[in-house]
Amino acid sequence: MFNEKRKSINFLDPVASPGDVWENAYVWLFNIGKYLLLVVEIVVLGVFFARFILDRTNNDLTESINDKVTLLSNEAWTQNAVKFENYQKLLIDAKRIREGQEQKSSIVSEILSGVPSALHLKTFSLSERRVSLHIVSSSLGTVKNYEFALKQNIKYSDVSFNITKKSETYEVRVSFQVKES
Numbered sequence: 001m002f003n004e005k006r007k008s009i010n011f012l013d014p015v016a017s018p019g020d021v022w023e024n025a026y027v028w029l030f031n032i033g034k035y036l037l038l039v040v041e042i043v044v045l046g047v048f049f050a051r052f053i054l055d056r057t058n059n060d061l062t063e064s065i066n067d068k069v070t071l072l073s074n075e076a077w078t079q080n081a082v083k084f085e086n087y088q089k090l091l092i093d094a095k096r097i098r099e100g101q102e103q104k105s106s107i108v109s110e111i112l113s114g115v116p117s118a119l120h121l122k123t124f125s126l127s128e129r130r131v132s133l134h135i136v137s138s139s140l141g142t143v144k145n146y147e148f149a150l151k152q153n154i155k156y157s158d159v160s161f162n163i164t165k166k167s168e169t170y171e172v173r174v175s176f177q178v179k180e181s
Contacts, residue, residue, distance in 0.1 A: 106176055118142040133174040143172050155179055
């Protein structure tokens with residue numbers, strides 16, 4: 001009877017891609033570009049809020065450092081720091097002397113006990129193994145006896161005496177070398 005064509009409704013978009021540049025840009029912008037824009041906005045917001053956090057941390061550190069600088073620049077603290085630094089150096093020097101220096105107290109004791117009581121010792125010096133004495137006496141005989149005793153002692157070498165008379169006293173300069181034991 002009737003020869004009618006059936007009409008159908010097709011709700012699907014055409015499969016073919018658009019051919020115009022503007023149509024391509026429009027499709028890219030609304031399909032891919034919107035997601036790129038969202039990602040960029042999320043990154044920017046993350047950096048923005050991270051900046052607040054990092055600035056707060058930086059300000060806290062700056063305040064902490066300034067507080068410590070104020071504390072360390074206090075006059076009493078500075079004086080104590082210098083004092084303790086000097087103590088430290090003194091202890092290091094004492095340790096170095098204790099470990100590396102030869103003990104000469106026995107040599108000094110022996111030399112001083114060998115000086116007769118009639119002789120008055122004015123100065124005494126011991127450098128390396130060289131001894132120098134400045135003695136004052138009113139008796140030349142006591143000086144001669146001391147000179148003889150030093151020259152006979154096998155612990156001493158290169159003994160020299162320089163005697164000068166001043167009014168009623170004798171000033172004697174003695175120098176000698178202490179031998180290694």
